[in-house]
Amino acid sequence: MLPPRPRDAAAYRWLYESLRREILEGRLRPGTRLPSTRDIASQYSLSRGTIVSAFDQLREEGYLEGNIGSGTYVSEQLPRALLHAGKTPVSAPPASAPPRRLSQYAQRVRNFWALDPRPPRCFRAHRPALDLFPIGLWSQIASKRVRAYTAAAMVGCDTLGYPPLREALATYLRGARGIRCEARQLMIVSGVQEAFDLVFRTVLDPGDRVAIENPGYPGAAHIMESVGAEIASLPLDAEGVVLDPKALRGARLVYTTPAHQFPTGVTMSLARRLALLEWARRTGALVFEDDYDSEYRYSGKPIPALQGLDTHNVVVFAGSFSKLLFPALRIGYVVLPPDLVDAVSTLKAITSRHVPLLEQAVLAEFIEQGHFARHLRRMREVYAERLATLLDSARVRLNGLLELSAVEAGLQTAGWLQAGIEDTAAVAAAAAREIEVTPFSRCTRGPVTRHGLMLGFAATESAEIRRGVRELAIALEECRRT
Numbered sequence: 001m002l003p004p005r006p007r008d009a010a011a012y013r014w015l016y017e018s019l020r021r022e023i024l025e026g027r028l029r030p031g032t033r034l035p036s037t038r039d040i041a042s043q044y045s046l047s048r049g050t051i052v053s054a055f056d057q058l059r060e061e062g063y064l065e066g067n068i069g070s071g072t073y074v075s076e077q078l079p080r081a082l083l084h085a086g087k088t089p090v091s092a093p094p095a096s097a098p099p100r101r102l103s104q105y106a107q108r109v110r111n112f113w114a115l116d117p118r119p120p121r122c123f124r125a126h127r128p129a130l131d132l133f134p135i136g137l138w139s140q141i142a143s144k145r146v147r148a149y150t151a152a153a154m155v156g157c158d159t160l161g162y163p164p165l166r167e168a169l170a171t172y173l174r175g176a177r178g179i180r181c182e183a184r185q186l187m188i189v190s191g192v193q194e195a196f197d198l199v200f201r202t203v204l205d206p207g208d209r210v211a212i213e214n215p216g217y218p219g220a221a222h223i224m225e226s227v228g229a230e231i232a233s234l235p236l237d238a239e240g241v242v243l244d245p246k247a248l249r250g251a252r253l254v255y256t257t258p259a260h261q262f263p264t265g266v267t268m269s270l271a272r273r274l275a276l277l278e279w280a281r282r283t284g285a286l287v288f289e290d291d292y293d294s295e296y297r298y299s300g301k302p303i304p305a306l307q308g309l310d311t312h313n314v315v316v317f318a319g320s321f322s323k324l325l326f327p328a329l330r331i332g333y334v335v336l337p338p339d340l341v342d343a344v345s346t347l348k349a350i351t352s353r354h355v356p357l358l359e360q361a362v363l364a365e366f367i368e369q370g371h372f373a374r375h376l377r378r379m380r381e382v383y384a385e386r387l388a389t390l391l392d393s394a395r396v397r398l399n400g401l402l403e404l405s406a407v408e409a410g411l412q413t414a415g416w417l418q419a420g421i422e423d424t425a426a427v428a429a430a431a432a433r434e435i436e437v438t439p440f441s442r443c444t445r446g447p448v449t450r451h452g453l454m455l456g457f458a459a460t461e462s463a464e465i466r467r468g469v470r471e472l473a474i475a476l477e478e479c480r481r482t
């Protein structure tokens with residue numbers, strides 16, 4: 001007895017699925033003879049052709065055997081586990097299954113990033129002012145590009161990326177960041193995070209030594225750990241990363257954020273840059289320069305990149321549109337030393353081939369038409385004003401509680417907590433007052449020697465920043481008392 005056929009269900013689909021379910025759930029047992037097609041036709045008001053097609057399909061899939069005429073039977077060969085599969089929730093592994101073995105690589109991979117879809121609360125780090133993005137212009141270019149899609153474009157593009165975008169970016173990076181590069185060294189990637197993955201997998205083996213800033217960006221460290229590298233910590237001082245010979249011994253790669261150290265905000269001095277390049281040249285190591293938000297500098301001029309001083313092809317330079325435009329774009333770029341281009345692009349080719357072409361084409365046009373430069377200029381003004389509000393209010397209210405960095409750059413600024421206040425306690429007290437600060441301990445390897453907070457200022461209007469500072473002062477006072 002089959003379940004009634006819903007009004008809108010196609011006869012063939014209903015019969016096929018009902019019989020399959022009866023078999024899988026054990027109501028039609030192996031060896032059972034099915035009624036003749038004529039009987040089924042009259043009982044369920046179906047045409048014989050429909051029944052023959054459903055039987056043929058089930059026979060091909062192995063649920064039925066025998067022939068119309070000589071009798072059709074439920075297959076004797078169905079494995080027992082399959083017969084009850086329909087009742088088992090997808091998430092539960094069968095009781096008898098051996099435990100799934102994950103590769104050594106997968107066991108080393110850790111997730112550090114979860115999308116927080118809630119509207120940002122005051123001081124959320126990494127967040128640009130998305131409400132000020134010229135979405136109208138972007139969608140005009142996008143719809144024009146979709147309409148102009150040709151069969152050739154639908155095939156895809158070079159693994160290194162859409163050539164006009166690479167040309168536009170190479171020109172921009174040479175002018176704005178002092179990068180020494182040709183478009184053929186520049187690869188479009190799905191954010192700096194993908195650049196870490198591709199480059200680290202290309203040049204590192206399990207057991208290789210690497211050195212990173214501490215505190216530093218956990219997204220880079222996690223990828224290094226996933227490839228099995230051994231990580232040594234480089235301390236920081238007022239000139240940026242300290243080239244500690246012990247930590248650098250045997251290192252094959254150094255990861256650094258010279259323009260605006262993540263998370264402390266320090267800018268690496270020229271002397272330190274030259275010393276790092278000289279060390280890399282002498283030892284044959286690579287320097288990975290993460291230029292994640294250097295375009296935003298509100299006092300003085302943007303500092304040219306470390307890569308621009310490199311005369312020996314020891315620097316890999318990476319940047320991203322996540323903060324300059326919007327994070328969902330997932331477009332970044334990496335400028336590779338010429339000898340690494342083939343190896344890194346081969347890795348990209350066998351994994352994701354290339355970044356989606358449509359977004360690349362829209363971005364290329366957005367840059368070529370001057371919208372990108374205009375947007376950056378506008379956002380620099382907005383963010384400079386928001387940072388000034390933060391610094392002014394902090395001077396009055398956070399004095400003696402949180403000492404904010406003097407570096408005026410980026411989408412977030414850093415502050416050192418008064419001795420005795422732990423950053424995680426500060427985060428909890430702030431969250432109770434609807435503000436969202438990020439503790440340095442989240443970016444620290446080993447024991448935390450000095451506690452600090454990151455305060456994002458870009459996504460929030462000035463009035464909200466002033467409220468946030470007032471609330472943060474109360475929260476930190478509470479922590480100091482307890």
Ligand SMILES: Cc1ncc(COP(=O)(O)O)c(C=O)c1O
Pocket residue numbers: 126190191192193194217219257262290292319320321322327331332
């Ligand atoms: C220092 C730093 N590097 C790299 C990234 C990753 O950027 P993307 O979104 O381009 O992958 C981030 C993201 O917040 C970051 O803060």
